[in-house]
Amino acid sequence: MAKLRRELDDVRSIELDNAFYVEDGTWIESLTVTSNAEFDPEAVVEEISGVSLFYDSEIPTASDDLEIRRLTILANESYPFILSLVLRQEAIPNRIVLQNDDFEAVVTTRDWDQFRAMADEVQETLGEFELLSVTQNEDPGEPLDSGRLTEVLVSKLTDEQLAVLETAYENGYFDIPRETSATELADELEIAQSTASERLRTAERTLLELIYGPRE
Helix, strand or coil: CCHHHCCCCCCEEEEEEEEEEEECCCCEEEEEECCCCCCCCCHHHHHCCCEEEEEEEEEEECCCCCCCEEEEEEEECCCHHHHHHHHHHEEEEEEEEEECCCCEEEEEEEEHHHHHHHHHHHHHHHCCCCCCCCCCCCCCCCCCCCCHHHHHHHHHHCHHHHHHHHHHCCCCCCCCCCCCCCCHHHHHHHHCCHHHHHHHHHHHHHHHHHHHHHCC
């Protein structure tokens, strides 16, 4: 993932959706790559030693300035590999994403002692570890499949809804405090404010329905 990141000039994030160990440090990996610019996966992968491309597909977006691709690769991961560190401690990897040159991982452990053992190994092998948050949950969640969420979302939202969500996000509409107003958002999209607000609410409702299910 780090090697792929270095080969891409304008990448936002690389998420490890799934991985299967083959042998001798070789893994089959499914990745979701989000970039601010178009890129040729085959050409990029050819520049990386020990990596070959099996398959790639583009996830449609409403923005001309955003490209999301899903790659399936065969990669020889040199030690230490973040996923192997998590699995060695028998923890469940729920999400692993590389963003801004930092790995962020969401994992589930049985108890605090197991978590400390994993954290200590990550600190020792990678040289740095920062705990962002801890929650107690009876449901451990699905291991490494959150990347499918992106594909599901874009298939459930219309192009207009995607456009208003992406524009709102890019312009800081969801930030605290907000960096742009509803009027400025509508001006950016060149639509009426009422239309922008309606599309935004509809898109947000669709996202919530995917999580909680339709209201009765």
